[in-house]
Amino acid sequence: MDDLLKEFLAETQESLDVLDSELVELEQQPGDPALVGSIFRIMHTIKGTCGFLGLPRLESVAHAAEDVLGRVRDGQLEISQGVVSLVLAALDRIKELVAALETGGSEPAGSDAELIGSLRRLAEGESAAGPAAKPAVEKAGSLFDRAGGVSGIDTACEMACNAFLAQSEQRAALEPDMLKLQLALAAALAVALQQKPGINIADVLICLRDNGWTERDIDVLGSEIGKAFSELGLDSEDVAALLAHLKYEEADPAPAPVAQPAEEEKPARQPAPPVAAAEKHDAGAGQAQTLRVNINVLEDLMTMVSELVLTRNQLLQILRGYGDSPFLAPLQRLNQVTTELQESVMMTRMQPIGNAWSKLPRLVRDLGQELDKKIDLVMTGADTELDRQILESIRDPLTHMVRNSADHGIETSAERVAAGKTPHGTIHLSARHEGGHIVVLVSDDGRGLPMARIREKVLTNGLATEAQLDAMSEQQIQQFIFRPGFSTAAAVTSVSGRGVGMDVVRNNIEKIGGIIEFQSTEGAGSRFVIKIPLTLAIVSALIVECEGERFAMPQNSVVELVRISRTSAKGLENINGRPVYRLRDRLLPLASLSEILDLPKSDKVPGEDGESADSTYVVVSQVGALIFGIIVDKVFDTEEIVVKPVSRIMRHIPCFSGTTILGDGRVIMILDPNGLASAVSASPHVEAVGKAAAGGRIAGGREAMSMLVFRAGDGGPQAVPLSLVARLEEADLTKAEVTGGRTVLQYRNGLMPLLDINGNPAARAGKHPILVFVDGPRMLGLVVDSVVDIIDAPLDLQLAGSARPGILGSAIIAGAATDIVDTVHYLRQGDEDWFNVETEKPFGAEDQRNVLLVEDSAFFRNLLMPMLTLAGYRVVVAEHGEAAVELCKEKNSFDIIVSDIEMPGLSGFDLVRMLRADESMGEMPIIALSSHANARDIERGLDAGFTDYVTKLDPKALLAALSRVASTGFAHKELAA
Amino acid sequence: MRNEGQLRDDTVPGAIAGAESTSEDYVTMGIGGQTFGIPVLNVRDVLGPQNITRVPLAPEEIAGSLNLRGRIVTAVNMRKRLGLPSENFVATAMAVVVEHEDEPFSLLVDEVGEVLSLQSARREAVPATLDARWRDVTQGIYRLDDRLLIVLGVADVLRTIRTDSI
Incomplete structure (x- = not known):
């Protein structure tokens, strides 16, 4: 691709962005002639350049759009939504073509006849309806402004020069210099019209004569310039005034320095037009001298400066070691220069955040049309600058959030009026500096986040339980929108709700060290606050x-x-x-x-x-x-x-x-x-x-467990592992009977002893829920006041050692301190020999066995230890496999090891293999304790070297296995019942 | 087997390989007593023992990072890479700096020797019996007068580390 085309592409991209937002602006303020003029000129420039570069498709589309805009400018066509939509459609086509041009290097094949047809019909149809009386335009501003500012003059000079070339006999000879002339002329005219010191227009004309131009040539050029200006909408009076500048200088051919300065100015001027157009049509006054620089050059520069900063730091470090050095003064100077250089280079990477917003007005407009909503997008602080790397990373997230606001946030006009709001919804986008950060706000006055829907969604996705939600503040619940796959859009619209969610937005922002917060009030709107660092390249670090x-x-x-x-x-x-x-x-x-x-x-x-x-x-x-x-x-x-x-x-x-x-x-x-x-x-x-x-971070911890939460007696909520509860019943306790000092209930052809929470026989009054524990023929009912909920929560016993028997300790469940009930305690209360049935005194009391219990879960440690102790074992506890190995090495005096399988670090399988490898422990009976117990698991456990394998939640099976192992000697491989 | 004597005559250290245009220059280096070679055009720099910063959690073959005139270079412990003992190796190792996919790496080796010019046609295939760790990084073998020279594939060395670690 040649340089000319590249230049065209870069320039056109910018122009198209400007057009996008200006057209939307025009739709809102249809009467602004300056705006119409600017839009027309940009479209004209695109058309002209395309013609020059031989891009027929682009040219014809741009031409048709320009025609429509021309009618609008002349007051022959009213600005309406339809007109703007059609011109935007043309713009989209141009964008497509430009994109294809960029990738393919040439215009793609295809026909634009339909689009051009409708543009033509719009232009002609409306004009046929009768040229509306051209409103007398107030002569506002200076001649310079009326001429269209720098960009207007540029366009006129370009048109004039092209026309001049077309009728000149020495076309071939003149052509190479024509561009130079055009630019010099435009620059000189601009200066003359603004009455500013600068390039003298006389110099340009003298230079022409020196180059062999005849008076006639210059006259022709002059009249072409006049024609061009009137074509661009300047009235004849102004054209005459303009041309007078040419004539006047001509009549006074003061011998002046040659046109060299004009030519020198040229490179800096050249890229100005598109920028000027972006700066609201009056950029002439404070026009910035800009230069297009390849981004790679800037990146390289940045890298070099980074190196320089590092070297400077090293030098300063060395210098600190020498009290008095002749290098001190120059190094301090170097230090200062480096710092300034670093700042300047950083500046070149800075871009206004508005660059990331340029597509939003168009986006919001189209959304508004598609969804039949009236939405205003208000942007403030668009000139806030930040590093281009960061700009790139927030572009998509911002677009996504604005799109969400327009799609889900803002209601339709009817809904808004019904809710007592203005029919127009507003999306505010603002940016400002705050310390070393940029704070970007995206807010809307729409319907806000529907809390009920969020809750529902959280529940159906299993992100939290009802009780957990109850314990959360509204804002905590709102943060669920940042979770993967979370969208509250009921329907997938063409706009959003496609599953690309806020989680991606949050990830992108956190990746660049930013943070995002969300607040919403149902019915009143929502608000995102994003805080991002200014730059990533050089940071302050501890x-x-x-x-x-x-x-x-x-x-x-x-x-x-x-x-x-x-x-x-x-x-x-x-x-x-x-x-x-x-x-x-x-x-x-x-x-x-x-x-x-x-x-x-x-x-x-x-x-x-x-x-x-x-x-x-x-x-x-x-x-x-x-x-x-x-x-x-x-x-x-x-x-x-x-x-x-x-x-x-x-x-x-x-x-x-x-x-x-x-x-x-x-x-x-x-x-x-x-x-x-x-x-x-x-x-x-x-x-x-x-x-x-x-807030809202739900633990997906390893030991999450279903807990049945209930209330009984005074005090707070209590809980028991759901897996230990066989059934939940509700019974009228007046029907209970008393036998042998116990309260019993006839239940499934048997007698079930009933206990209250204090371990006493339950009072025979009222209807109560009963937690039923069943083991073979034995049953026990624990009478409680109410069952609260079933909650999946990681179990972390916080306060072991209990205030009263029957409590293992406390844990935080759904945000409330909850007592964990010691089931074994009640089972023993209900049936003295519940756990002793098969132990049958396998060994005397003086012959206590030492058991090493390896279990990482505090809950199971606390559940099993008292149970084993009660059954007559001396228990030592290890919290993980590594500790167990230590203990075994330290005092090799255990008779039996009971080990969990799933543990962080050394697993149960690893542990048993390690212990079996040790000769002194080769024969040690080791019982595996696991929550999984299907045939394959058991086989795997036995293969690994376990003596026996029981499930965690079956305390009786564990006791039976222990008793069996202890009484029948060791290394007895037999499956648990 | 081809003509062995002929081959030996050709491999004069440092010699420019006559009219044959298919000769290639190798920087030789020793790792655990074995001679390796890297095409000289791949080598950016040869450094003495460097101050290397260990990188926690990195693959074990990565010795760390070092500062080469303002560039950060990742150091690969070649002894580890080849499964050789490497106690106290890093502090005394020579560093051969190579570029791979625009990123500088330094291979830590025992010693760096002379540059040899070798006839490409004399390069022999990798013996199938070579240990997998070695075979992965070997591109070919030259028989020198007194020893064997293994042509080290820099890309292979680095690529296999990457796949190991992910």
Whole structure:
């Protein structure tokens, strides 16, 4: 593709964007002649250039559209929605053709006859209806403005020069210089009309004469310019005034410097027209001198500056080592220059955010038509600048949000009026600087988020249960829209609701270190707040050290730093083995950087290198709504670092967002706050705490379990694992009977003892729900006041050791502190020998067996340990496989090991293989405990070396297996019943 | 087998291979006592022991990153890559800098030797019996006077690390 075509494409893209928004504007303010003029000129330029480049399809479409616009300008055609739609259709066709041209290098084949036909009919049909009396246009503004500003003059000169060439005999000789002449002429005319100092028009004319132009030639050119201007809509009076400028200078051929300056001005002028057109038709006054530069050149420049910054940092670092150096002064100068250079280069990458918005007015207009809604798009702060890389990443998310607002948010006019609102809906889009960030707001005054639908959707998608939703604030529930696959659109319209959801938007924004928040009031509208960093290339970062290795932590995600003394460790606590920190009024989940990154312990003894060793630091960070703390050993300065991409070979590591070189020349990794956040919340505990903090983050933890929540007696809600409950019944207790001091109920041809929550025989009064526990012929009913809900929740016993018997501990279920009931306690109360039936004293009390229970779930530990103890075993507990191995090595005095299968780290299978490999433990009976127990699982367990295999929720089977193993000697391979 | 004697005569260290246009120059390097070669045109730089920053969680063959005049270069521990013992290797290793898909990498090796000019026609196929780890990265073998030279495929070295890690 030749350079000319490339230039045309780039220029046309810009013009088309301008046209898009100006046409929509015109539709709203049909009377604005300046706007019509501008639109006409742009279309004219496109037509002219296409003709010049030999692009017939483009030319004919543009020509037809130009005709229609010409009628509009002449007042012969009223601006209506139909007119604008048709011109926009032409614009779309032009865009298509340009796109094809860009990829293919030539115009695609095809016919535009239909489109051109309707444009023609519009132009002719309306004009045939009678030329409406041309409204007397007030002569507003200066002659310069009426002539159409710089772009108008450019167009006129272009037309004139082309016409001149067409009738000149020396066409071939003149042609090469004609473009130069055209530009010089236009520039000179513009200067003359504005009465500004600059290129003298006389110089241009003198130069022409010097080049052998005759007076006649110049006359012809002059009259062509006049013709061109009148064609562009200037009345004859103005044309005469304009031409007078030419004549006047001609009559006064002052010997002046040759036209060289005019030619020198040219390159800077050349790219001006499209830009000027974009700047509201009066750009002439403060016209910026712009230059089109290849983006790769800018990128290269940026890279070089980055290197320079690094070198500067290194030099300064070295300099600090020398008290007094002759390099001091020049280096400080270098420092200053580098900083300024860095800022300037950063500026070249800055673009107004409006560039990402340019397509939105058109989008909203088309949506409004398609959906029969009246929508105003109000944009403020479009000139707020940000790095082009970031601009690119927010373009799509912004478009998506505006589209959502127009599609789902704004109601139809009828609905709005019915709701007591104005018939016009408004979407506000605004941007502003705030600190080192840009804050973008997208808000609408539409119907807001329908809470009922969100709830319904959350429930059907299984993202949360009813009780969990009840415990959430409205805003927390609203955040569900950011979850994958979440769309509240009832129908898939052609516009949105195609399943590309807000989760993608959030991902894109978080990827560039931004955050997005959402608020909505049903009936009054919704509002997105997006906060994004200004630039990605050079960021301020906090340098931290952990186990002797340094890392950079982007400053914008750091909320605060907390120093914790190792000796007192005040505020540092553990919940279920996970560290948390009490920061003011909130509990902060912590994670150690050395654990996240799996850093090898450094051999350095704490205290060896100075004061910082007796304390540790917590870097409090925020990603979205999740606030967490990262434990590091040391914290250094903040430094401006240049972000370089991570090598492809290591890009799969989520914890790093880049690499950089520090002032001292060493390479360090830049931590990715998003990656750290997911590493932090990967642990089940933090997930639970994070849920409260993040609002709506439901734990998908490993140990999620169905819990039956009920109320009984005084106090808060209580819960029992649903899997232990056989049935739920409701019975009239007045029908219960008393036998042997127990309350019993006739139930399924048997007698079921009934207990109340205190373990006493239930009172025989009123109708109550009963939780029925069944085991073979035995039954037990636990009488409760009401059954609240069934909730899937990760179970984390927080307060083990109970206030009263029958309670294992407490856990947070659906946001409320809930007591977990010890089923075994009640079962024993109801039937003394429930668990003793088959144990039958296999061993004497003085001959207690030592059992090692390996179980990572606190719930099962707390469920099984008292049960085993009650059954007469001495129980030692290990929380994971690694601990179990340690314990076995330490004191090899266990008789039986009972181990869970699914555990983090060493699984039950791994554990049994390891233990079997050890000679001293080769014969040790090991019972597998698992929630899965089909034949294949059991076989697999036995193959791995387990002695027996029982299901977790069948305490009786476990006791039976233990008893069997203990009494019949060891290594007895037999399936559990 | 082809004419062995002839082959040996041709492989004079550093010699420009006469009129034959099909000769190629290799930078030789030693890894665990074995001689390897990389076409000289692929080599950007040869460095002495460098200060290398370890990258946590990276594949084990990746020794870390180093700073080469402002560029960040990923260092590959060739001993690890070939399954050889590599205790205290990184701190003393020589670094051969190569470019792969516009990204600089440095191969950490025991030593870097002379440049040999070898006749392409003399290159022999990879023996099928070679350990898979080695075979993956071997493009061919030359028989020198006193030893064998394995032509190392830089792209293969890096590609296989990538697939291992994902």
